[in-house]
Amino acid sequence: MTPLPLGWAQRFPAIKLSLLFVVSVFFIDVLNLPDVFPSHHSLIFSLIAAGMLGAAWFFKKFRITALTVIPVVALIAAARMPTEKLPAEHISHFTDLGKPVLLRGAVTVDPDVNNEKTKIVLDVKEIRLSQNLFFKTEGKVLVTLRAGARKPVVYGDELEAYGTLLKPRNERNPGEFDYRAYLVRQNIWGLMYIRDSVNIQPTGENFANPFFSECILPVKHYVMRLNEQQLSPVSASVLTGLLVGERSEIPNEVIQAFSLSGTIHILSLSGLHVVFISALLLGIFSFFRIPHAWRIGLTIVCLGIYVCIGEFVPSVVRAALMTTIVLAGGLLQRRRNIINSLFVALLLILFVDPLSLFDIGLQLSFAAVLSIVLFYPKLELASKRIGFFRKPEMDFKDKIWSLLMVSVAAQIGTVPFTAYYFNKIPLIALASNVAVVPLSSAAMGLGFFSAIAGTFSPMVSSWYAHVNEYVIWLMIEIARWSSDWPLAYVEYYRLGSIGLIAFYLFLFYVMNWSNVTIRKTGLIMLILIITAFTWKPVFQENPMRVNFLDVGQGDCTVIQLPGGRTMVVDAGDKEPDYDNGEKIVAPFLRRAGIETIDYLVMSHPHDDHIGGIEYLLRHFEVKEVWESGQFYNSESYFNILSLIEQKGITRRIVRAGDFLAIDGAVNVYFLHPKSGFVSAVSHAPLNTNNASVVMKLKYLETSVMLTGDAEESSLHALEHYDDFLKSDILKASHHGSSNGLTTGFLSRVQPRYTILSCGQFNKFNHPSPKVVDYLHRAGSAVLRTDHHGAIQFETDGHSVRQIR
Numbered sequence: 001m002t003p004l005p006l007g008w009a010q011r012f013p014a015i016k017l018s019l020l021f022v023v024s025v026f027f028i029d030v031l032n033l034p035d036v037f038p039s040h041h042s043l044i045f046s047l048i049a050a051g052m053l054g055a056a057w058f059f060k061k062f063r064i065t066a067l068t069v070i071p072v073v074a075l076i077a078a079a080r081m082p083t084e085k086l087p088a089e090h091i092s093h094f095t096d097l098g099k100p101v102l103l104r105g106a107v108t109v110d111p112d113v114n115n116e117k118t119k120i121v122l123d124v125k126e127i128r129l130s131q132n133l134f135f136k137t138e139g140k141v142l143v144t145l146r147a148g149a150r151k152p153v154v155y156g157d158e159l160e161a162y163g164t165l166l167k168p169r170n171e172r173n174p175g176e177f178d179y180r181a182y183l184v185r186q187n188i189w190g191l192m193y194i195r196d197s198v199n200i201q202p203t204g205e206n207f208a209n210p211f212f213s214e215c216i217l218p219v220k221h222y223v224m225r226l227n228e229q230q231l232s233p234v235s236a237s238v239l240t241g242l243l244v245g246e247r248s249e250i251p252n253e254v255i256q257a258f259s260l261s262g263t264i265h266i267l268s269l270s271g272l273h274v275v276f277i278s279a280l281l282l283g284i285f286s287f288f289r290i291p292h293a294w295r296i297g298l299t300i301v302c303l304g305i306y307v308c309i310g311e312f313v314p315s316v317v318r319a320a321l322m323t324t325i326v327l328a329g330g331l332l333q334r335r336r337n338i339i340n341s342l343f344v345a346l347l348l349i350l351f352v353d354p355l356s357l358f359d360i361g362l363q364l365s366f367a368a369v370l371s372i373v374l375f376y377p378k379l380e381l382a383s384k385r386i387g388f389f390r391k392p393e394m395d396f397k398d399k400i401w402s403l404l405m406v407s408v409a410a411q412i413g414t415v416p417f418t419a420y421y422f423n424k425i426p427l428i429a430l431a432s433n434v435a436v437v438p439l440s441s442a443a444m445g446l447g448f449f450s451a452i453a454g455t456f457s458p459m460v461s462s463w464y465a466h467v468n469e470y471v472i473w474l475m476i477e478i479a480r481w482s483s484d485w486p487l488a489y490v491e492y493y494r495l496g497s498i499g500l501i502a503f504y505l506f507l508f509y510v511m512n513w514s515n516v517t518i519r520k521t522g523l524i525m526l527i528l529i530i531t532a533f534t535w536k537p538v539f540q541e542n543p544m545r546v547n548f549l550d551v552g553q554g555d556c557t558v559i560q561l562p563g564g565r566t567m568v569v570d571a572g573d574k575e576p577d578y579d580n581g582e583k584i585v586a587p588f589l590r591r592a593g594i595e596t597i598d599y600l601v602m603s604h605p606h607d608d609h610i611g612g613i614e615y616l617l618r619h620f621e622v623k624e625v626w627e628s629g630q631f632y633n634s635e636s637y638f639n640i641l642s643l644i645e646q647k648g649i650t651r652r653i654v655r656a657g658d659f660l661a662i663d664g665a666v667n668v669y670f671l672h673p674k675s676g677f678v679s680a681v682s683h684a685p686l687n688t689n690n691a692s693v694v695m696k697l698k699y700l701e702t703s704v705m706l707t708g709d710a711e712e713s714s715l716h717a718l719e720h721y722d723d724f725l726k727s728d729i730l731k732a733s734h735h736g737s738s739n740g741l742t743t744g745f746l747s748r749v750q751p752r753y754t755i756l757s758c759g760q761f762n763k764f765n766h767p768s769p770k771v772v773d774y775l776h777r778a779g780s781a782v783l784r785t786d787h788h789g790a791i792q793f794e795t796d797g798h799s800v801r802q803i804r
Contacts, residue, residue, distance in 0.1 A: 014343035020070060021347060024077035025354045080354050082187075091124050091139035092189040095167035102128040103141060103161045103192070106207040109311060110155050110217055114248040118145040120153055121188065122161060141165065141190040142183065149194045155217055156208020162199040166191045169760070172550040172789040173584060174804065175493070175591045185355045216308045220244050226454050227447070230465035235472040238267070239447050242440060245269035245310050254476060258436075260483035262411075262418075262429020266440040269310040271319035271365045276441050277306055278323050280448060296327045314349055314356040315365035321345035322369070338373050342366070360421055364414050371413025372406060374511065379405040400434065407433040416503045419495045423587065426489045432482035439475040443468055493590035543794045544666065544699045545803075546729065549588060550785040551580040553759030553766070554608035557706060557731060558588065559697065561663035562797075565598040569706055574611030574636065581612025586619060588790075596621040599662065602640070603708030604692040605632035610640060617643040628673050629653040629680045630691040653680075654693060665797060669696045671721060672714055689734060690714045696727060700797030705749055707733035707740075715745040722748055728800045729793060730754045730780070736767025741774060751780045752800065753793070760786040 086092055094101065105124035112119040120143045128134040143161050145151070153159065168180040168191055183189070194200050206213075223243055227236040234251060241247035247255070247267050258264040266272065281302050285295040303320045310316045322345040326338065346366060349356050356362055380402075383389055388401050407430050419425050426432075450464035482488060495503075509522040545560040551572025559567040566589070572580030589597075600622050602610050614636060616622065625644055644651050655678075658670040672694035677686060684691040692708025705727035710718075711734060718725065719742075730751035734740030735758040754775050758766040767784065775782045783791045783802075792804040 014340050014347055017073060018343040018347045018350075020073040021077050021350055021354075022357060024074040025081065025350060025357050028078055028081055029355070029358070076351075077354060080351060082355065087138070089135050089137050090189070091127065091137045091141060091165075092167075094127055094129075094135075094137070095165050095190045097129075097165065099129075100162055100164050102134075103143075103165070104128075104158065104203070105141070105161075106158045106205075107153060107155055108140065110220065111153050112246075112248050116147060118150055118153065119143070120145065120159070121186075122159060127165075139190070140186070140188045141192055142168075142188050143192045143194060143200070145200060146193065146195045149197045149200055151197055151200055151202075153200075153202070154206075154208075154213075156206040156213055158203045158205040158207060160201045160203060161192055161194060163192045163194050166193075170789065173588055174790060174792070175587065181358075185358065212308065216305065219305075220246075220309050222454075223447075223451050226451055226461070227465075230450070230462055231469055231472070234476070235469050238472050238476065239443060239468065241267040242273070242444050243447050243451075245313065245316075254479075257476070257479040257483045259422075260424075260426065260428075260488050261432040261436070261479045262426025262489070263432050263436040263479055263482075265364065265368075266436060268361060269313050269316045270361065271315060271322075271369055272437070272440075273444070274303065274306070274316060274319035274323055276444055277448075278303065278327075280445060300324050300327060314353075314359045314362035317349055318342075318345045318362060318365055319369075321348055339370070342369055342373070360417070364417050367413035367417060368410040371411075372409045375409040375412050376406060379409055403434045403438070404430065407431075407437075412507070416495065416500050419492045420497075420500050423491055423493045423590075424489045425492055428482045428485055428488040432478065435478050436475055436482075439471055439478070443471045443475060446471060491590070493587060494593060543796045544702075546704055546793045546795070547588070548731065548755045548757060548783075548785060548791040549584055550789045551584050551612070551757075553735065553762040553764070554580060554611070555603065555708070555731075555735075555757045556580065556585055556612070558585070559704075560592065560594075561598075561666055562699065563663040563666075565663045566594050566596065567599040567601065567662075568597050568616065569601040570603050570609040570708075571612030571616055573608045574614070579612055579615055581615030585612050586615060589620065594620075596623065598623050600625045601693065601695075602627040603706070604628060604688055605630060605634065605637040606688060606709065607634065607636050609708070611636055614639050614643065617647065617649070622647070622649050624650045624652055626652045626654050626693065628655075628678050628691050628693050630673075630678050630684055630688060631681055632688060654695075665700050667698045669698065669724075670694070671696060671718055671725075672710060674717060677714060677717075686713055687711070692733070694718065696725075699795055702795040702797055702800050703727040704729045704731070705751070706731045709734040709740070711739045712742055715740075715742045719744045719748060725749045728752050728795070732756050732767070732771070732775075734766075735762075735764070736771045736784075737764065738768040738770055740768075741771050743774065746774060746778055746780075750778070753802065754780045754782050755791055756782065756784045756786075758784065758786050762786070 103122060103124050104126040105122040108121050108123045122141045122143050124137055124139060124141055126134060127137045141161075143159075143163075145153075168183050168188075170180040171178040224240050224246065227239050227243075230236075231239060233249070234254060237247065237249035237251070238254065241250055245268060250267065255264070255267070258267055278299055281299045282295060285298055290298070300323075303323060307313075307316055307320045322338075322341045325341040325344055329337075329341070349362070380389060383401060383405060389398055391398070394402065410433075411429060415425055446464045446468040450461045450468065453464060454461035509518065512518045542562045542564075544562045547558040547560070549556040549558060549572070554572035555570040556572045557569040559569070561567065568585070568589075571585045574580065589595075597616060597620050600613065600616065602613060602625065604610075605627075617640065643649075654670045656670060656672050656674045660668045660670075662668060670693065673691050677684065678691045679685060689709040689711050690713050692710045692714065694705075694707050694710050694714065697704045697706070703726075705725065707715075707730070715733065725745070725748040727749050728751065730749050730753070732740060732754050736756035756767045756772075772782055785791065790804060792802070793800055794803050795801070
């Protein structure tokens with residue numbers, strides 16, 4: 001085995017180890033490999049293995065080959081991964097019991113308090129299920145106190161919390177945020193919501209770490225309190241976010257403005273904050289003529305305190321470690337290697353917590369710094385060719401251009417992540433960052449000086465705060481102005497994991513174009529990829545995919561037909577602050593590459609079914625709308641009809657007995673409503689639910705039954721179809737309510753799968769236990785969107801398989 005190349009490895013020795021560790025953690029997590037070591041042995045093994053590898057490299061006593069390094073690093077990564085073999089008494093085993101429990105535990109972090117609620121992370125030590133039944137347990141629970149349950153709670157307090165312990169929801173629909181995975185990475189396994197103050201009681205005990213409770217948190221609270229006293233509420237919330245990372249009080253519209261302008265990163269603690277603080281501290285210590293060595297040491301200590309104030313946010317830890325390595329290297333008169341320092345910091349963070357790899361903040365921070373280091377010199381060189389940076393000292397024009405080039409360099413590395421996670425590419429970010437970043441630095445500087453001055457002179461502190469009010473106002477206004485531009489950002493939903501990796505491989509290829517081997521390898525790979533995509537349609541099967549989306553207490557079914565057309569049946573509800581069409585259905589369609597809806601079906605005109613349709617009509621090309629034509633007096637329905645007419649969309653009124661052949665081998669049979677159930681000019685003869693469109697989609701030998709909200713009267717009227725009702729998949733009527741199923745109808749449909757579309761903890765208590773029992777006894781697999789999130793099937797026309 002050939003030894004690792006010396007030149008590159010000696011210049012950047014941490015890169016290969018870091019990348020090996022990253023790849024190992026990624027595959028262990030994705031492949032869900034079993035635990036290798038008991039948790040109490042993992043740290044010992046990791047330290048021994050890392051020590052042996054480091055010693056062998058340092059003393060050069062052994063030939064370090066890839067065959068040696070790869071398995072050792074992989075084993076270290078496996079040993080550091082958190083165990084999934086949770087003990088029987090772990091708190092995760094007590095979620096979703098369906099009854100209240102009593103938890104006893106200590107508050108592990110500073111409570112997150114805003115005007116509406118207080119969030120507490122409780123490290124649970126005991127759970128009581130009844131008066132005489134309790135267990136010792138472990139694991140954390142996120143307890144949310146609503147306005148009526150607000151109590152003064154501080155870090156370290158032991159509390160007793162009484163309520164229903166819930167399991168966090170995972171990814172509700174494909175491509176959405178996985179809340180459960182996010183919490184599990186913080187060792188949080190349950191949720192509890194408390195509305196009454198009697199259900200949260202302190203025991204009088206406190207288990208706080210004295211260093212945090214007496215040194216760190218008082219500093220954080222002092223800064224927050226001073227901002228509230230001296231600034232307007234909006235400015236105080238923004239400055240608190242800048243200084244200590246607490247942004248729960250920042251208004252949503254301000255956060256939205258920063259997000260759409262591509263400057264949201266300044267409101268989260270990141271490397272930018274650490275660099276600024278380091279420069280500020282070094283400047284202050286230099287002003288007071290503190291010796292160089294003490295200056296470096298004090299700065300490193302202050303950075304450690306700042307990391308503690310920021311509650312060890314991975315991106316801040318990365319920046320602090322990297323800065324510490326660079327400063328310490330300068331103190332020891334070692335040549336500074338920014339790239340190596342960056343990867344050493346990454347390696348240390350992942351060694352302590354491998355799952356930090358999946359932290360969005362760390363990914364963005366790392367990508368931004370690496371991109372600036374790699375691309376800014378190239379951009380600077382190119383700028384010299386067009387007239388910039390030609391003087392020994394930069395003038396104002398050069399400084400502005402330099403800021404723009406730094407912004408460009410950072411965007412090169414971070415744009416793929418923003419597209420991947422947030423489905424947006426902020427076009428205005430290049431310009432807005434040039435203005436907002438310096439202003440945020442000025443606001444941070446003024447905020448720090450105000451805090452320091454506040455310890456001895458409130459008047460001087462208020463002077464700084466007065467100036468800062470205008471700086472923060474200007475920063476917010478620039479963010480708002482930038483976000484209001486017509487092309488401030490573009491939405492992009494198609495960048496998956498493969499696309500993300502491909503982008504960075506392409507960057508690597510471009511940067512190493514001068515390397516003949518890499519250039520030839522890249523060209524060969526490009527030819528192979530183009531060939532694969534050219535032949536893909538020849539070998540690719542075209543199944544029909546049926547997607548039952550989780551839109552809460554409503555309905556939405558998206559059917560991707562085998563010939564490439566799309567049918568959408570209903571689109572969930574629309575509330576003043578949340579539109580399922582905009583937030584759920586449209587993103588799902590865009591991620592699937594769907595811009596045209598060939599058939600848009602309204603089962604009936606209740607808002608929980610058609611609320612999101614108005615957004616789809618405005619933002620997608622819709623070719624046909626199918627509905628029953630039942631009159632309904634609602635603003636949503638009238639708006640939809642008006643849009644259909646304005647856009648010249650074909651509107652098809654369907655009745656029982658109608659038949660349509662669509663998309664090749666797919667046939668649609670309309671079984672309801674019959675004429676006696678519908679009125680186009682007045683209220684429905686029975687009720688609007690019974691005017692629902694009921695249809696059966698048949699693709700060769702497989703079929704799907706969609707029933708809207710048809711109630712017993714309608715279902716009885718369908719029973720004469722007898723065996724024709726038989727279907728592989730049944731979307732149960734009326735969210736599984738007691739009047740949404742009859743034994744006669746069920747016995748004729750004989751579904752292999754039954755979908756119950758309902759919202760978690762809905763006020764109607766859907767689905768009915770009686771209905772669920774009927775379905776189980778009939779041998780149908782019951783799948784609920786409130787439990788499983790979106791439910792997806794594929795069929796080739798001969799068999800049906802569940803894919804989610």
